[in-house]
Amino acid sequence: MDNENKEKRGQWGSKIGFILAAAGSAVGLGNLWKFPYITYKYEGGAFVMVYLLAILLIGLPLMIAELLVGKKMKKNPVGAFKGMEASPDSALPSKRSEKSMFLPWRIVGWMGVAAGFIILSYYSVVAGWTLEYTFKAVRGEFNIVYLNAKKEIDTISQNKNSKKFLELKKQYAPKLEGKEENEKMVNSLASKKMSKIFGSKFLANPWKQIGFHFIFMFLTSFVIIGGISGGIEKCTKILMPCLFVIMILLLGTSMMTGAFMETIRFLFTWKLSSLTSHSILEALGHAFFTLSLGMGAILTYGSYLNKKTDLVKSAIIITVLDTCIAFIACLILFPIIFHYNLQPESGGLGILFTTLPIIFNQMFMGHYVSILFFMLLSFAALTSTISLMEVVVSYIVDEWKITRKIATITSGLIIFVFGIPSALCNGANDFFTKITIFSNGGEKLNWLDSFDYLATNWLLPLGGFFIAICVGWYLTDEERLSEFILVDGNSIIYKSFKFLIRFVSPVLVGIIILNKIGVF
Numbered sequence: 415m416d417n418e419n420k421e422k423r424g425q426w427g428s429k430i431g432f433i434l435a436a437a438g439s440a441v442g443l444g445n446l447w448k449f450p451y452i453t454y455k456y457e458g459g460a461f462v463m464v465y466l467l468a469i470l471l472i473g474l475p476l477m478i479a480e481l482l483v484g485k486k487m488k489k490n491p492v493g494a495f496k497g498m499e500a501s502p503d504s505a506l507p508s509k510r511s512e513k514s515m516f517l518p519w520r521i522v523g524w525m526g527v528a529a530g531f532i533i534l535s536y537y538s539v540v541a542g543w544t545l546e547y548t549f550k551a552v553r554g555e556f557n558i559v560y561l562n563a564k565k566e567i568d569t570i571s572q573n574k575n576s577k578k579f580l581e582l583k584k585q586y587a588p589k590l591e592g593k594e595e596n597e598k599m600v601n602s603l604a605s606k607k608m609s610k611i612f613g614s615k616f617l618a619n620p621w622k623q624i625g626f627h628f629i630f631m632f633l634t635s636f637v638i639i640g641g642i643s644g645g646i647e648k649c650t651k652i653l654m655p656c657l658f659v660i661m662i663l664l665l666g667t668s669m670m671t672g673a674f675m676e677t678i679r680f681l682f683t684w685k686l687s688s689l690t691s692h693s694i695l696e697a698l699g700h701a702f703f704t705l706s707l708g709m710g711a712i713l714t715y716g717s718y719l720n721k722k723t724d725l726v727k728s729a730i731i732i733t734v735l736d737t738c739i740a741f742i743a744c745l746i747l748f749p750i751i752f753h754y755n756l757q758p759e760s761g762g763l764g765i766l767f768t769t770l771p772i773i774f775n776q777m778f779m780g781h782y783v784s785i786l787f788f789m790l791l792s793f794a795a796l797t798s799t800i801s802l803m804e805v806v807v808s809y810i811v812d813e814w815k816i817t818r819k820i821a822t823i824t825s826g827l828i829i830f831v832f833g834i835p836s837a838l839c840n841g842a843n844d845f846f847t848k849i850t851i852f853s854n855g856g857e858k859l860n861w862l863d864s865f866d867y868l869a870t871n872w873l874l875p876l877g878g879f880f881i882a883i884c885v886g887w888y889l890t891d892e893e894r895l896s897e898f899i900l901v902d903g904n905s906i907i908y909k910s911f912k913f914l915i916r917f918v919s920p921v922l923v924g925i926i927i928l929n930k931i932g933v934f
């Protein structure tokens with residue numbers, strides 16, 4: 415059976431290949447961009463602690479649960495959950511077919527495929543930005559912007575009594591003198607120029623927006639067409655080690671800025687007073703997103719595992735890798751933010767595309783630092799988009815019996831088209847910029863933010879909740895245990911898993927959902 419399956423559906427070529435692919439799915443813009451951003455926003459320490467608890471109590475058990483369902487059913491999320499339904503052709507070994515009760519588990523699978531489709535459509539747009547910035551870095555564009563700003567400030571500074579100089583000083587460096595004053599003014603002006611370039615030249619340029627979105631979808635599809643071991647595994651086996659090396663290099667340069675200890679203190683001093691219900695919810699929600707849980711991405715990767723793989727060990731390695739990389743991202747970004755006294759909250763997520771390129775430019779080997787940084791983002795994004803697309807493609811291949819190639823090309827095109835409004839909604843097109851679909855707590859969301867909101871706030875937690883219920887309550891001990899290696903029903907590992915997946919995870923996720931509905 416395993417051999418036949420291998421030919422039909424594909425299988426990972428090696429254990430390390432699977433681990434790297436799954437870690438590649440988990441490690442993405444969520445780690446390198448969103449985690450540092452929300453950690454800064456919610457003032458580090460206490461938020462970090464809640465996040466770690468969420469990873470441990472929800473993330474890890476759910477990761478094991480998804481891998482378990484995938485490994486057991488050897489199908490895409492829809493097929494896997496369909497096979498669980500109590501019907502005459504239930505795929506479960508025990509006597510489910512005799513039960514008359516109909517449980518529409520397949521809805522969980524559909525929700526997952528829909529979430530994959532939706533997330534990919536906008537994730538690819540943002541991933542496209544990182545690609546464009548890699549090219550910008552290679553071309554040395556940040557340096558040109560910086561030099562222009564420097565020239566401008568130097569000219570203005572020749573007359574320190576001029577109205578223009580006094581105005582700029584008041585705006586950018588009211589309390590500084592001498593060299594510091596000059597530096598701060600140059601940096602601020604250069605960042606402002608970068609914001610303008612980002613906003614009015616890049617985000618507002620429909621062809622660039624659509625073009626880079628297309629390139630990213632193309633790259634993703636290209637890898638997916640190659641199949642499991644020939645495409646996904648091969649690609650992540652190259653990209654992930656590159657990603658680790660780049661991170662270590664960047665960490666080194668960042669440590670040299672001198673604000674490293676301040677960063678450690680920021681991350682690990684627990685100021686409980688800064689915790690709010692909002693930050694707790696954000697930590698829980700992000701735990702899903704960062705580990706790629708709740709929509710069957712990990713489940714799908716689990717479906718290509720062979721019988722012998724240890725679920726618990728794999729889940730622990732993937733989770734630990736993902737968490738470490740999120741922290742290293744903070745250790746890279748925060749020292750720069752602290753040292754150069756930047757204010758990320760004012761630029762929101764934009765800091766990555768506005769202020770940071772200017773700062774990188776002044777660091778040791780700055781040109782290379784910025785190239786490496788944006789390459790890092792692109793690599794991380796690509797290994798994540800691959801996993802999102804694999805969910806959609808595996809569904810089409812398994813359920814509709816269409817070849818992988820045709821499934822990939824058609825779904826790639828459809829997702830690309832569905833993502834076009836996301837590419838145009840930040841100023842490139844009036845119509846799509848003005849459209850709001852959802853609002854979050856009174857704030858009107860544009861197309862991109864709306865679908866992000868729908869998927870990460872609703873579909874992932876709901877999916878996670880039902881996966882926990884399915885594995886924790888619907889499956890029997892025997893059905894669960896058959897997928898574990900060297901673990902029996904009395905072992906502490908199994909017992910803790912069962913307790914977490916039955917009680918802790920669904921209750922915590924249930925709280926998130928109820929809170930979102932507005933029950934409390």
Ligand code: TRP
Nearest residue numbers: 440442443444703704706711798
């Ligand atoms: N985990 C990725 C990140 O942190 C994003 C991602 C990839 C994802 N696949 C997913 C999120 C599946 C949710 C579900 O950026």
